[in-house]
Amino acid sequence: MMNTNELIQRLSRDLAPVEPLWRPGSRAVAWLLAAAIYVVVLTALLAKSGSPLELASPRVWLPHLAAIATCLLASWAAFASVIPGHSRGPAVWAALAALVWITTVVVASQWHSDVATIVAARHEAACVAVIVLGGAPLLVAMVAMLRRGAPFTPGTTAAFAALAVGAITNIGACFWRPHAVDDVMLVWHGGAIVALVLACAVLARLVPLSLDAGLRRSP
Amino acid sequence: MTAPAQPGDALGPLMRAAQGGDAAAYAELLRKIAPQVRRVVMRQRAFAGIADVEDLVQDVLLSVHAVRATYDSSRPFVPWLLAIVRNRLADGARRYARTARREIQVDESDVTFFEVETNTDTAELGDADAVREAVRALPEGQRQAIELLKLKELSLKEAAEESGTSVGALKVATHRAMATLRRALAPKR
Numbered sequence: 001m002m003n004t005n006e007l008i009q010r011l012s013r014d015l016a017p018v019e020p021l022w023r024p025g026s027r028a029v030a031w032l033l034a035a036a037i038y039v040v041v042l043t044a045l046l047a048k049s050g051s052p053l054e055l056a057s058p059r060v061w062l063p064h065l066a067a068i069a070t071c072l073l074a075s076w077a078a079f080a081s082v083i084p085g086h087s088r089g090p091a092v093w094a095a096l097a098a099l100v101w102i103t104t105v106v107v108a109s110q111w112h113s114d115v116a117t118i119v120a121a122r123h124e125a126a127c128v129a130v131i132v133l134g135g136a137p138l139l140v141a142m143v144a145m146l147r148r149g150a151p152f153t154p155g156t157t158a159a160f161a162a163l164a165v166g167a168i169t170n171i172g173a174c175f176w177r178p179h180a181v182d183d184v185m186l187v188w189h190g191g192a193i194v195a196l197v198l199a200c201a202v203l204a205r206l207v208p209l210s211l212d213a214g215l216r217r218s219p
Numbered sequence: 220m221t222a223p224a225q226p227g228d229a230l231g232p233l234m235r236a237a238q239g240g241d242a243a244a245y246a247e248l249l250r251k252i253a254p255q256v257r258r259v260v261m262r263q264r265a266f267a268g269i270a271d272v273e274d275l276v277q278d279v280l281l282s283v284h285a286v287r288a289t290y291d292s293s294r295p296f297v298p299w300l301l302a303i304v305r306n307r308l309a310d311g312a313r314r315y316a317r318t319a320r321r322e323i324q325v326d327e328s329d330v331t332f333f334e335v336e337t338n339t340d341t342a343e344l345g346d347a348d349a350v351r352e353a354v355r356a357l358p359e360g361q362r363q364a365i366e367l368l369k370l371k372e373l374s375l376k377e378a379a380e381e382s383g384t385s386v387g388a389l390k391v392a393t394h395r396a397m398a399t400l401r402r403a404l405a406p407k408r
Binding site: 004005007008009011012013014015016017018019020021023082083084085148149150152 | 237238239240241242243245246249250253273276277280281282284285286287288289290291292294298299300301302303306
């Protein structure tokens with residue numbers, strides 16, 4: 001075992017300057033701006049002709065507003081979770097925003113379809129692809145940013161990151177082709193986001209997302 | 220959200236200087252926090268031995284080093300440090316639990332077995348002249364095998380090259396030679 005004093009000497013010898021990380025809120029806003037540009041471009045490239053969503057209706061814009069708020073707060077929570085000693089406030093706010101978002105979507109959806117109809121709506125699989133595959137670059141970008149922090153709770157961090165990605169790509173998935181805000185969309189889109197969040201949380205624990213690797217860098 | 224200043228927050232400026240690359244400030248900071256971290260670790264892991272405590276302290280120092288960019292100089296230093304200590308302690312406990320599940324601790328012992336015959340390191344050395352005489356009395360092939368493998372300590376391949384025989388033949392010759400020597404050197408009853 002190395003002597004602690006020797007370790008201190010080794011760590012302080014040839015110490016490289018580091019740029020302190022921006023505050024979690026600033027990093028979240030920076031990521032959200034880049035993500036918004038990406039989603040707008042992606043949606044424009046994929047866009048199909050047809051009747052667009054009725055944005056004038058609160059049934060449509062309210063869930064999207066809640067999704068944007070969830071995205072911002074979830075990314076804030078993800079970036080705050082990699083700062084040692086940071087309060088859990090962002091995580092609570094993100095959870096509340098997600099709850100509000102789910103509520104607005106559930107209220108806006110017109111529940112009239114049976115399970116068979118929902119399962120048969122295979123065209124929604126394309127939206128799932130937009131959410132998951134389209135969100136992959138955003139997730140990679142966020143993981144790269146998160147790895148500069150101290151990911152002590154990789155599962156939670158990855159879950160919030162995936163929630164932020166799912167929330168913003170869901171908006172793109174709603175606009176790239178004509179959609180009805182209904183139970184079919186809720187189940188397919190919501191299912192994709194829930195699956196994304198769970199998969200990321202589990203993977204981050206299994207693979208430590210190599211997030212924890214940051215703590216094991218040798219001096 | 221800024222907590223009231225604590226005595227340990229004098230460490231904040233040192234970390235800020237360290238972030239800028241000030242090695243002296245960093246060394247001073249680490250020297251100051253090491254005893255504090257050690258106290259916390261000893262309090263939390265009262266059952267741990269000195270080596271384990273020191274291991275955890277070093278783990279914390281390495282983590283502080285790896286994530287020093289996450290320190291925000293507008294915030295107090297001590298809560299930041301304690302969060303790292305808590306995490307490393309939890310991580311250490313998980314590591315210990317994993318190790319304890321798959322490893323069995325045994326005391327180191329001087330001997331492999333309790334039987335007297337197996338404790339060759341404590342056995343008395345035999346008569347060197349008798350051994351030399353017994354080796355000399357071996358048939359040519361067996362004697363050469365013993366000399367090359369046991370006295371010169373060559374590998375089987377090297378001995379085979381030098382003697383011009385095969386590895387298999389050398390093994391057989393050695394086995395027979397050892398049996399002959401064992402018989403010849405056995406104590407007379």
